Amino acid sequence: MKIVSVVGARPQFIKCAVVSSEVRKVAEEILVHTGQHYDRAMSDIFFDELRLPMPAYHLEVGSGSHGWQTGQMLAKIEEVLTAEKPNWLLLYGDTNSTLAGALAAAKLHVKIAHVEAGLRSFNRAMPEEINRVITDHLSSLLFCPSETAKRNLAREGIIQGVHIVGDVMLDVLTRALPVAESRSRILSTLGLTKSRFLLATIHRPENTDDEIRLANIARAFNSLDEPIIFPVHPRTRKMMEKNEVIWGPHVRLIDPVGYLDMIALERSARIILTDSGGIQKEAYWLGVPCVTLRDETEWVETIEFGWNKLIGSGTSHIIEAVHTFRSPGTRRSLYGDGNAAGHIAMILTSSGG
Numbered sequence: 001m002k003i004v005s006v007v008g009a010r011p012q013f014i015k016c017a018v019v020s021s022e023v024r025k026v027a028e029e030i031l032v033h034t035g036q037h038y039d040r041a042m043s044d045i046f047f048d049e050l051r052l053p054m055p056a057y058h059l060e061v062g063s064g065s066h067g068w069q070t071g072q073m074l075a076k077i078e079e080v081l082t083a084e085k086p087n088w089l090l091l092y093g094d095t096n097s098t099l100a101g102a103l104a105a106a107k108l109h110v111k112i113a114h115v116e117a118g119l120r121s122f123n124r125a126m127p128e129e130i131n132r133v134i135t136d137h138l139s140s141l142l143f144c145p146s147e148t149a150k151r152n153l154a155r156e157g158i159i160q161g162v163h164i165v166g167d168v169m170l171d172v173l174t175r176a177l178p179v180a181e182s183r184s185r186i187l188s189t190l191g192l193t194k195s196r197f198l199l200a201t202i203h204r205p206e207n208t209d210d211e212i213r214l215a216n217i218a219r220a221f222n223s224l225d226e227p228i229i230f231p232v233h234p235r236t237r238k239m240m241e242k243n244e245v246i247w248g249p250h251v252r253l254i255d256p257v258g259y260l261d262m263i264a265l266e267r268s269a270r271i272i273l274t275d276s277g278g279i280q281k282e283a284y285w286l287g288v289p290c291v292t293l294r295d296e297t298e299w300v301e302t303i304e305f306g307w308n309k310l311i312g313s314g315t316s317h318i319i320e321a322v323h324t325f326r327s328p329g330t331r332r333s334l335y336g337d338g339n340a341a342g343h344i345a346m347i348l349t350s351s352g353g
Contacts, residue, residue, distance in 0.1 A: 001027040003348065004086040004110075006077060008036030008061075008097030011169075011278050014259060015092045015115060017050035018171040022345035023090070024053070030084050034073050034097040035060040049258050050172070063235075066096060066127055073100030081108050088113050088141075088348060094132035102135040113348060115168060117142035118149025119277075119298040126206065141351060143344050145335050148300060161351075165343040166336015169278055173285055174338045176263055184264035186257060190229065192268065198226050198322065199269035200251075201276050203233040207293060211243050213313040217293060220318035221273075222248040228273075229265060231256050271322055280308055284334060289327045293318065301334055 003023055007016045016031070023029050033055035059076040061069060077100055081089065089105040091098045092115045105112050117136050121129050136142060136158060144150045145167040153162055187194070200221065207213050221228055228251045232240070237253075247253060257265070263282070266272060272283045273291045280299045283290035290308040302308035306328040311317040 001088070001349065001352075002030065002084065002086040003027050003088045003090050003113075004030045004032060004081060004084055005090040005092075006032045006034065006097055006101040007055075007092060008034035008073070009093075009095045012092040012095065012097065013052055014050065014172050014278070015168045017052045018168055018175065018341040019090070019092075019115065019344055020053055021051075022341040023348065026345050026349045027087075029053075029090075030057070030080070030086065031055045032057045032059065032077065032080055032101075034077070034100070035062055036069065036073075036095060036097050049260050050176070070096045070100045070103075073097055074104050077101050077104040078108065081105060081110055086110060087352075090115065090348075091135060091139075092116060094119070094128040094135070096127070096131065098135050099131040102138045106138045111141070112139040113141035113143065113344075114139040115143045115344065116145060116149075117162070118144040118146075118151075118153045120149075120152045121296045121298050123296055126204075141347065143340070143347070145340070146301060163343070163347055165347070166338070166340035167281060168340040168344070169281055170285060170335055170338050171341050172259075173263065173282060176260060177267075180260040180263045180267075184260045186261040186264050187268055190252070190254070192227070192229070192265075194268040195270045196227070197269060198224070198228045198271050198273060199265050200228050200230045200273040201233070201279060202230075202274070202293065203236050204275040204294065206295075207275055207313060208233075208236050208239040210313075214239065214243060214245060216313045216315045217318065218245045218247060220315040221251050222246075223315070223319055224250070224322055226250065226270070226322075227252065229254065229269075231262070231265075271325065273318070273322070281335060284308065284331065287327070287331060289325055291318065291321045291325060305332055305334065307331065 057080050061072045089110050090113045091101045114135050140161050142162045143165045230253050232253050267286045271289045275293045284302045284307045292310045295312045309325050311321050
């Protein structure tokens with residue numbers, strides 16, 4: 001069996017790291033890197049740290065508008081699929097790389113398997129929502145992280161080929177934690193003390209591209225009296241510079257960090273402020289309260305169980321949440337058993353070519 005896997009952005013590198021190791025035990029895998037994230041801080045370092053196999057194809061598409069980027073990827077992935085003739089195309093998440101891969105495979109009648117299927121924000125203004133909905137409807141195998149995701153698919157009439165496997169990011173976190181503990185020096189490098197700082201990440205267009213929302217977030221951060229460590233996504237930095245956002249001296253803007261350093265920062269923060277879906281889950285698994293700077297989330301269970309608070313971008317709401325939000329103390333098992341990658345590889349094998 002031959003499987004072509006397509007990745008292009010930070011969360012996909014992380015997910016693919018564990019899935020690829022399991023898939024390669026049972027099948028031939030051809031890894032394709034679209035180049036959606038193309039600098040070392042957002043790409044190469046994850047191949048190094050997570051031992052992700054080097055890609056057989058690097059499409060080097062880079063950044064651009066949604067239409068241009070997706071179109072470039074679509075044409076180049078089509079060439080790969082035509083040359084390789086795989087049994088399956090394996091896709092991750094909800095990026096433009098995911099959508100381009102799904103469209104290319106559907107046109108060529110290559111069967112699609114989608115990791116992290118069934119997630120919904122129910123906000124069609126989000127590019128990610130469009131990408132994930134289309135990919136799910138084109139897929140033959142849909143690997144869901146939760147019962148909620150399965151129900152979302154059923155409401156859209158998708159009931160065939162649906163499997164609850166858990167979340168592959170839990171697989172990665174479980175394996176990476178001991179390595180991060182022994183290798184990461186980020187806390188000492190930054191002079192940080194456990195539970196004496198806040199960690200922030202902002203990258204979604206709804207926050208970065210909206211001048212008012214970005215200004216509200218900055219105003220809230222500047223009003224807080226705790227150190228805030230803020231690894232800045234390149235696109236976020238560009239929008240901050242464009243809008244001349246000013247940060248207080250306690251807000252430390254740093255370059256993006258590798259996965260191991262990021263896990264070390266997350267584990268040691270008092271509270272995490274983020275618009276990242278992956279970090280919402282990691283915060284839950286690590287037992288760190290999370291304040292989500294969005295109006296909706298796909299990871300509703302983290303809200304229901306009391307470890308995540310959804311507050312949008314209002315200045316006063318952010319400040320109040322940082323001052324008052326406390327976790328319930330206990331956590332239920334959430335998003336699988338830590339062997340989602342193994343379940344995916346087994347299902348792919350049993351589903352044939």
